Amino acid sequence: MSCPRCDPPAAVLKAEERWALVGNPNTGKSSLVNALAGASLEVGNWPGTTLERLSAHLRLGEARVELVDLPGTYSLLPTSPEEGVVLKELLQHPPDRLLLVLDGSNLERSLVLALEAMELGLPMALVVNLLDEAEAKGLEVDLKALEEALGLPVAGAVASRGRVEGVLEKALQARVPEAPVRYPPPLEEALGRLEPLIPRALGLLALLGEGVPLPPEAQKRAAEERERLLAEGPDPYLLALEARYQKAQEVYRKAVRRKEAPPPLTERLDRLVLHPLLGLPLFLLAMFLAFRFTFALSAPWVDLIGRAQEVLAGWSLALPLPALLRSFLAEGVVAGVGTVLSFTPVLFLLYLALAFLETSGFLARMAFVADRLMQWAGLPGKAFIPLVLGFGCNVPAIYATRALSHPLDRLRVALAIPFLACGARLPVFTLFAFAFFPKQAPLVVFGLYLLGLGMGFLTAFLLGKALRAGTGEGAMELPPYRFPPLRLLLRLSLARTGSFVRGAGGPILLAVLLIWALLHVPLAGSTPYALLAQALTPLFRPLGLEDWRLVGALIPGFVAKEVVVGALGVSFLGAEALSPLGLLEGLRHLGEGLLQAVWGTLQGLAALFAPFSLPLAHEPTPLQAALTKAVTPAGALAYLVFVLLYTPCVATLAALRQVVGGRVAALSVGYQLLLAYLLALAASRVLP
Amino acid sequence: MPMPSLAHLPPGARARVLRVPPERRRLLALGLRPGVLVEVLLQAPLGDPLEVRAGDTFLLLRRSEASQVLVEALEEA
Numbered sequence: 173m174s175c176p177r178c179d180p181p182a183a184v185l186k187a188e189e190r191w192a193l194v195g196n197p198n199t200g201k202s203s204l205v206n207a208l209a210g211a212s213l214e215v216g217n218w219p220g221t222t223l224e225r226l227s228a229h230l231r232l233g234e235a236r237v238e239l240v241d242l243p244g245t246y247s248l249l250p251t252s253p254e255e256g257v258v259l260k261e262l263l264q265h266p267p268d269r270l271l272l273v274l275d276g277s278n279l280e281r282s283l284v285l286a287l288e289a290m291e292l293g294l295p296m297a298l299v300v301n302l303l304d305e306a307e308a309k310g311l312e313v314d315l316k317a318l319e320e321a322l323g324l325p326v327a328g329a330v331a332s333r334g335r336v337e338g339v340l341e342k343a344l345q346a347r348v349p350e351a352p353v354r355y356p357p358p359l360e361e362a363l364g365r366l367e368p369l370i371p372r373a374l375g376l377l378a379l380l381g382e383g384v385p386l387p388p389e390a391q392k393r394a395a396e397e398r399e400r401l402l403a404e405g406p407d408p409y410l411l412a413l414e415a416r417y418q419k420a421q422e423v424y425r426k427a428v429r430r431k432e433a434p435p436p437l438t439e440r441l442d443r444l445v446l447h448p449l450l451g452l453p454l455f456l457l458a459m460f461l462a463f464r465f466t467f468a469l470s471a472p473w474v475d476l477i478g479r480a481q482e483v484l485a486g487w488s489l490a491l492p493l494p495a496l497l498r499s500f501l502a503e504g505v506v507a508g509v510g511t512v513l514s515f516t517p518v519l520f521l522l523y524l525a526l527a528f529l530e531t532s533g534f535l536a537r538m539a540f541v542a543d544r545l546m547q548w549a550g551l552p553g554k555a556f557i558p559l560v561l562g563f564g565c566n567v568p569a570i571y572a573t574r575a576l577s578h579p580l581d582r583l584r585v586a587l588a589i590p591f592l593a594c595g596a597r598l599p600v601f602t603l604f605a606f607a608f609f610p611k612q613a614p615l616v617v618f619g620l621y622l623l624g625l626g627m628g629f630l631t632a633f634l635l636g637k638a639l640r641a642g643t644g645e646g647a648m649e650l651p652p653y654r655f656p657p658l659r660l661l662l663r664l665s666l667a668r669t670g671s672f673v674r675g676a677g678g679p680i681l682l683a684v685l686l687i688w689a690l691l692h693v694p695l696a697g698s699t700p701y702a703l704l705a706q707a708l709t710p711l712f713r714p715l716g717l718e719d720w721r722l723v724g725a726l727i728p729g730f731v732a733k734e735v736v737v738g739a740l741g742v743s744f745l746g747a748e749a750l751s752p753l754g755l756l757e758g759l760r761h762l763g764e765g766l767l768q769a770v771w772g773t774l775q776g777l778a779a780l781f782a783p784f785s786l787p788l789a790h791e792p793t794p795l796q797a798a799l800t801k802a803v804t805p806a807g808a809l810a811y812l813v814f815v816l817l818y819t820p821c822v823a824t825l826a827a828l829r830q831v832v833g834g835r836v837a838a839l840s841v842g843y844q845l846l847l848a849y850l851l852a853l854a855a856s857r858v859l860p
Numbered sequence: 861m862p863m864p865s866l867a868h869l870p871p872g873a874r875a876r877v878l879r880v881p882p883e884r885r886r887l888l889a890l891g892l893r894p895g896v897l898v899e900v901l902l903q904a905p906l907g908d909p910l911e912v913r914a915g916d917t918f919l920l921l922r923r924s925e926a927s928q929v930l931v932e933a934l935e936e937a
Contacts, residue, residue: 409888539920
């Protein structure tokens with residue numbers, strides 16, 4: 173209204189609109205979405221990718237607006253496939269309004285992206301976020317002067333603290349900007365020659381070497397112009413970048429006042445966190461705490477879910493139904509749903525821990541410290557975190573690979589993780605190790621962990637060799653330390669856990685039901701399970717495994733590795749029948765479980781800093797006695813190696829499917845089985 | 861004498877960037893562009909990567925990448 177250069181009219185609000193948020197990484201875009209429309213946060217995938225898409229809905233009078241958070245990017249010309257989503261989305265599904273989120277404490281670089289986006293010809297408004305950090309750095313941002321200089325509405329915000337008052341009002345005044353930058357003559361002339369064929373924005377992208385979809389004629393002309401520019405002088409990308417920086421600096425000088433300020437806390441803190449001597453121990457401590465937080469605090473709730481599962485199974489068994497149907501409900505449906513839900517406490521806490529590390533700035537520091545170690549496997553430093561988490565549980569570790577920006581890195585780490593010996597494999601390890609190698613049991617278990625780690629690294633390394641030559645670019649920004657917006661973290665973690673239940677729940681349930689059918693449907697006087705196990709046994713004879721009951725237990729082990737122990741117990745010692753439960757009895761049982769879970773959580777919090785305790789030597793159980801008669805030590809070792817390496821569990825597989833896609837997940841199962849078989853064969857020859 | 865690269869500078873050194881290969885777009889987009897003032901702040905506990913300040917941006921940079929960034933070292937003010 174008062175802005176003299178804002179003559180083009182503001183875009184009129186339609187009944188249904190989609191607004192896209194674009195900005196550098198770590199500028200608080202998701203905080204902004206949360207502050208504007210928090211309650212309706214949704215996470216999904218970008219079409220055709222496994223990259224997370226965050227969105228939310230809000231109502232503005234009669235209109236319904238979808239806010240879409242595009243991946244953080246430094247330039248519209250992508251430097252990683254993740255950033256590529258931004259340009260593709262803006263060109264293929266142009267949003268009704270584009271909100272460009274700027275970092276108030278690093279305005280110059282943010283402005284370069286804004287100038288780039290202003291070429292697109294979309295209705296735009298700017299949001300200068302992180303004004304609190306700018307202030308702490310002694311920077312005073314004059315929003316009015318920015319409006320004047322760019323001819324666009326500009327709002328200020330501190331999204332993490334919910335200070336977003338003017339944002340919606342300015343977004344409603346969004347308007348199509350004029351092209352803001354005059355490029356050096358050779359570039360402008362080339363653009364002028366392309367202008368009759370294609371819009372300026374597309375011509376510019378094509379001249380800078382970005383493959384944008386163009387009509388054949390324009391494609392040819394653009395390629396010729398680019399050739400000419402490359403032949404004549406400096407790279408057009410450098411020319412354009414320089415021109416944008418000059419314009420950005422001009423705008424910056426008009427809008428920002430610098431005052432003296434003490435060096436930011438971040439720099440002082442980094443002297444400690446990244447210290448040459450203290451850095452590594454501090455890093456290991458942080459890793460250890462994240463690990464403990466996730467697994468110690470989730471354990472009581474996983475127990476509660478297990479107890480609820482028992483109670484529901486007991487109730488189902490008390491129903492007046494045919495025996496097979498009762499068993500289907502109790503040991504199929506209830507067990508399947510229970511399996512899915514048993515992962516939710518771990519996932520929720522892990523998502524919380526990861527989001528905390530990421531938004532607080534610690535994740536970037538951890539990547540910095542671990543980078544050198546990861547270079548051996550040709551991976552970025554950030555890959556360290558999912559690999560460590562894999563020792564707790566493979567499922568959240570696979571989801572944690574989403575923090576890696578390059579899909580190839582994500583793929584390699586995700587395929588390495590299933591070899592890491594998760595907590596569920598430990599019961600099998602201890603059962604066999606103490607039965608067959610009582611004196612060297614800890615050594616055997618430790619050796620298995622090392623073997624798993626080695627196979628994981630080898631997989632990542634070989635995949636890296638097979639898929640591309642060099643190692644990826646490791647350059648990344650070190651964002652300042654920030655106190656994370658806790659409400660956003662809780663909402664995000666909940667939404668992500670929900671996405672696991674929706675995306676992975678179906679396949680897991682189906683697999684459990686299939687295993688139930690194998691175990692319980694009568695077939696030719698036996699069960700399909702026994703028949704299948706007997707048919708598979710000849711394959712395992714070379715490994716020293718002659719007993720079909722051992723081979724059979726590997727089949728339900730596909731649902732979850734700890735089930736192997738239970739399955740062995742049933743086939744060697746006979747079934748431990750589930751007993752029907754009365755209504756009141758079951759409720760009392762549940763109540764006790766809830767109390768125990770709360771108490772366990774408090775204990776877990778108190779024990780966060782306590783050292784680990786491994787379950788050590790115990791009396792040989794009847795099952796162990798039976799096992800020692802069924803197989804030789806060499807066969808037992810082969811069995812352990814096989815259990816370590818073959819497909820960890822259906823939930824891991826479902827997670828892989830969500831993160832790297834179904835085809836790759838299926839291929840990885842074949843690879844794991846093959847590797848497990850070959851190494852088990854080798855292991856069976858180690859002992860006489 | 862060949863121009864020194866960013867990887868040659870010890871922690872604490874300041875320099876002006878002279879050349880970044882145009883195909884290293886990520887470095888350029890992160891703000892490591894010709895003409896910008898840089899300061900090497902730290903090296904990681906295991907010797908690699910480096911922490912570098914370029915303008916208002918703090919970057920984590922592997923030595924292999926830093927060696928492609930040619931610089932002109934500046935005397936201490």
